[in-house]
Amino acid sequence: MKKTIISLSILLSCAITTNVNADPKTPGTEKGYSTIDILNLGVPKDLNTVSVESLSKELAGKPSMAVGFDVDDTALFSSPVFYRGQQEFSPGGYAYLSNQDFWDKANCGWDIFSMPKKIATELIDMHQQRGDSIYFITGRTGSDCDFTTQYLKRVFNITNMHDVIFAGSSREEYLKAKHIKAHNIKIYYGDANGDIISARQAGAEGIRIMRAANSSYTPIPKNGLYGERVMLNSQY
Template identity: 70%
Template sequence: MQKTLLVTSLLVSALVSTGANADPKTPGTHKGYSTIELVNNGIPKDLKMITVDDIKNELKGKGHIAVGLDVDDTTLFSSPVFYRGQQEFSPGGYSYLSNQKFWDKANCGWDAFSMPKEIAKKIIAMHQERGDDIYFITARTPSKCHFTTDYLKKTFHIKNMHDVIFSGSSHTKYMKTQYIKANNIKIYYGDADGDIISARKAGAEGIRVMRSANSSYKPIPKNGIYGERILKDSQY
């Protein structure tokens, strides 16, 4: 447990020290802009903004593919879950992220308080219309329950639901890459820098979903910092 707490502490320290810069494991290649900056100042011309319809048109005439989505701040606005967890298990600190009791609460019931993001509804509806395979891959610590899988299936009306993949997180490795590659996922949607890099390392395209400006997960990432394409109006 002490080792786990140390890793978590180092990860949080890295995030805080780098501010809204790129993932500390992979330097950014572009300037990038946080959702807060985009809301306040508008969309700069150097960002590669796209819509769900753009992706649909690009895939027109192509066969079925497998796609993946991150869960927190991509598919669900789950800040209420993490805020509650911090208040109950480590007020003012981050050790709750290394507490299995928190993850069991989050994964086995508290997701009922997570709100589905509108952009996720559009992404999923488009890919289901095409008959694509849809996977959810989250960096959360797993629990012995299927609540989150059932919640996502019901909330987004998933026809062919796969169990949510809990990759866990690491300070040194991109844990999602192996699952993106193993399931032959061609497009992976995510809000975090690690989502974009994980997809690229697996030979897939990582498309950025903007993290909501009021998310409890800070700092807010710099959209476009890797030159990736960004979904327009995906902050909600």
């Protein structure tokens, strides 16, 4: 009986995790590979990849434009923030993600524990050198503070910083799409399936940033699931 209870608990936990991270159902068109797959097997030959260097050459000579970045697991490795939030507000569960007190902590100070991803630094440097406008659009619930905006500005040395856009989350629609379109963003970088779909709905290119294999945000998505370009060496 004890074994059965433990197994049921694990199944329920997995179900909660999947529901919390679920995007509206959009079938993939390709096999796709998780970051764990790529770390174990190497970069598959059928994965549509791009590097910062090759993208820079591709954009050379083109007019300045607006580009966008997701925040969690794209610009920042923020698992420490979410781990702390779970421990403090709903140990063993995910109710903390619906708790405004958690979001206020995360957005108004705890991001000091979020590590800037190396790939984001390289991409932002490249885009700033081109004179591109940089926007951050996150699925987080917003708070009445600008700590995350100021933190991103500082850690990425952004000259012309726009306020972070807190799009929120929904299981019915891709909330980031309207913001991508409103700011005429041409390239949007993100780690989640919804980031790629949101970009396409807005008429932009969605480029996949690989989610770190040790991210607390599970399940780890399949890079290239929609045939999108995947940024090489972007898991850190």
